Amino acid sequence: MKKELIRLVDCTMAFDGEIVLNAINLTIHNKEFLTLLGPSGCGKTTTLRIIGGFETPTSGSVLFDGVRINEVPPHKRRVNTVFQKYALFPHLNVFENVAFGLRIPQSVPVTEGGKTRQKKVRLQEAEIGQRVQDALELVGLKGYHRRRVHQLSGGQQQRVAIARAIVNRPQVLLLDEPLGALDLKLRKEMQHELKEIQQQVGITFVYVTHDQEEALTMSDTVVVMNQGNIQQIGTPVDIYNEPVNAFVADFIGESNIIQGVMHRDNDVSFAGKRFLCVDSGFDPDQPVDVVIRPEDVRLTAPKDGQLRGTVNSVTFKGVFYEIYVDVGELEWMVHSTAAPKVGDEVGLCLTPEDIHVMDRPDLFPEGAEALTIEDIDPEPDFEDKYVDEEPPEAEL
Amino acid sequence: MKKRGGLLAAPYTVWMALFTVIPMLLVVYFAFTGEDGRFTFGNFSQLLGYGAVFGRSFWLAALATVVCLAVGYPLAYAMSRETGAVRNTAMLLLMLPMWINILLRTYAWMSILENKGLLNQLLSFLRLPPVRIINTPAAVALGMVYNYLPFMVLPILTVIQKIDGSVIEAAQDLGGSQFTVFKRVILPLSLPGVLSGVTMVFVPGVSTFIISQLLGGGKSMMLGDLIEMQFLGSTYNPYLGSAISLVMMVIVLISMAVMNRFGEGEEEVMVL
Known part of the structure; x- marks a missing residue:
């Protein structure tokens, strides 16, 4: 059995009294490709944002490695996000976009004279350069580092967004409908590439989509959601062949x-x-x-x-x-x-x-x-x- | 389609020609014309005697711009983070003085800053020594800051508001603390707003005339006052007045060009 990494316990989210997530329970395992699948408004993006730290659940707990992280702000979580509309920094070129996270000093515990304290450590420029190049190579954008982001196509911007997130070596990568804006052919290519990238870097992917085909193609685990509730959790084969209710059956494939x-x-x-x-x-x-x-x-x-x-x-x-x-x-x-x-x-x-x-x-x-x-x-x-x-x- | 567009712009084109281009040409013509109606550089050599006025105008305009920026940027940033009633109230308070005539506002400042004005009454009530501020350059700078602050805040606020929220979330997500996010994302992305704010304060600041007369007491004569004197005052000399206007315009254009060089790295974020 794989190691548990993230657990949502009875997570409820209400905006202005309207319940968007209804006491959901979800366990995400290490190195798993998990997809949150559902129609718009089902709560999948809210779930992702709770994991990313952009929303705090109204009630319930978010556990990371068994530690409650409800109040931990996004910049202190070992989680990175690929945003729906890429959210690249328009004033920076490709290299600086990817290097953004690497240039932020990291707190590292240092032991000096028997005392351990947190010390801010900056990465060497050479290491930053190397890691950015590696990340760009991983997403197939070698040689694009001097480009400005507005000179890139949608697919290339998407790749920069992925590189920018994984270069920080997060334990979990959150992806919010990252392929939504791409055309069909590119989307299919990227599905396979994403799966490959996930296996190469060996981290947990939590992927949000409303596209059932995307979910079935890439995931180890599919979580079908509707109206703030989890309908079914299972492997793509289980979900397709053994849907637990008519909603799941209808949403996954034609029925x-x-x-x-x-x-x-x-x-x-x-x-x-x-x-x-x-x-x-x-x-x-x-x-x-x-x-x-x-x-x-x-x-x-x-x-x-x-x-x-x-x-x-x-x-x-x-x-x-x-x-x-x-x-x-x-x-x-x-x-x-x-x-x-x-x-x-x-x-x-x-x-x-x-x-x-x-x-x-x-x-x-x-x-x-x-x-x-x-x-x-x-x-x-x-x-x-x-x-x-x-x-x-x-x-x- | 193109023709149609040209036609729609016709009223403005005519307006521009009549009230901008032709007057400009007249200014240039007068600047190079002597009282005898002949071509001359004489007007410009006279300008050398007014170096102090030029210096004071640009210095006070720059000072007012810096103060407006120092006060206006944090205000704009704070307003951008508020929503609803708080922001609307702040906006109302910011705009309210602009609905009152500039002369009235400046007279009000006169009565506040006078030696026996409201300010000094308040100070003496608090048993503090009085300040002599009226008829000093400081009073002029204060008046300019008061009058031009909204022109600094509004463009900055507009640009900060337009920054995509997900870009800020992305910066947080990548490990940026609030300060880092501000320094590395919000500040650079808001520079175009700063540039237009600075332009909108500095340019009218240089040619200010009524504020300096009322609050500076004639001792802080600025370019605007000097030009006014040439056209309306006792020393009627439109030729010199045109030359001063022309030189001032050229210096302002050069300052703007230099400023825009600073902002060139942000060319994809359009300037207001």
Whole structure:
């Protein structure tokens, strides 16, 4: 198990009485690439700013190496930040931007005559020069040190911002949507480079993004956040394959989210039909969200499908076609390499593994009792549509 | 598009031509013309006799500028860190005197600084010795600082406010204490504001005339007073007056050029 580095304990943040972070608990391990993922306003940037020292949580603790650092100002934390809009110093050239942190005298404990005291130590110019060159080389900007920052492209400014942060050898690098302003191709390149840089310098990265693809590509751990709460913490594979609720499923990749009822283990009904599934552990007849990834749906001839519908639209997406199929009340999104025509009747096929059944967090804890199955079960509307094709399922 | 823009600027172009360019040319023409209407350098050789006035004008303007900067920069910095009501109140107090006519303000200072004025009444009440300040250069400098302080504070405040907050956070993040952040980020980034503040105090300061007459008591004659005398006073001599104006303008331009050299390192931060 990796060593714990940062721990947020019941961190709550309120601005003018409005809660942006709701008692979150989060452990960040040493040398981990952790991504805070969520839509805007979910609290991810606030979490980052709390770690960086730019915000003090309204309540709760921030522990660094087990020591509470709530009140430690940013300049005394062994944490550096890559800001969203780079925040380079406009009056300094590339070299001086990167050297900024190195030129600040550091407090070093010195033992003299049996007494230990803090002494301010300045780095030698030669060492500063060497470290700046190394950092610029690491981010692929060797030879750019004399440039002025406004002469650089967005991608290059981004690299300077990264070099400026890592040159100080922080224990943790915080990155606030650093690739947000770059074009798609550059963003993909930088994703790989960032991951490489992280492995090369061997420090913890805490990365904030709203881009799920970025999160899945780079992270060891993904933390999905929404409305000030952590929804799920896990590896990219876990998060994608085993989302804990419909929000996570919807946010990570495309999903069809259908309301249904879990009758008992491995037996769920939605879209007017009963399906075999692999999920278990729900209350009898519990209302649930059923999540189905568009790439898991198989298109068949109408008569072979478990569900059938009419193709509403077909969009070419490169590797696949994105097809919207009108299945009664719901429009399903299907990814397929085959392209039916708009207006075609198609069948939709699912295997038990394709069906992900989840609690509906909006029903709990309050209001759960008030809802009855009839409120959510769409079955009555569907019955007459399918009655001629499928014999009604046996009542339980 | 370009033509259209030119057309829109036409009123101002005409204005400029009528009231700036032509008068300037007239000043130059008069400066090189003698009373007999012939070309001459004679006006300039007369100027040598007024060296003391030139010296005093530039010295007092420089002094007022330095004091304005010393008082105005910290004030601007403090105001930039405040928000809402505090900043608005400070701004109001700063601007309030400017809504009152400069003559009235200066007369008010006269009655404060007089030998038996408010200041000395206060001092005697506190059993302190009185000061003789009215009709001294110090009173003139004080009057200038009072009148020109807002012109120093406002450009500096504007520039400091425009500094991107994340740049300051970045400096803190990289280990900068409050003092380091100020010294290495805020101060250099605010230099353009300082430059325009200095310009806006120094240039009108050099040509001040009413403040020096009222508070300096004629003993602290400045260039503005000298020029006024040539055009309106008993020693009517527009030729000499033009020559003084021209030389003053040239010296001011040279001072500004030197100043701007200092700020050249910051060329990407635009000057107000």
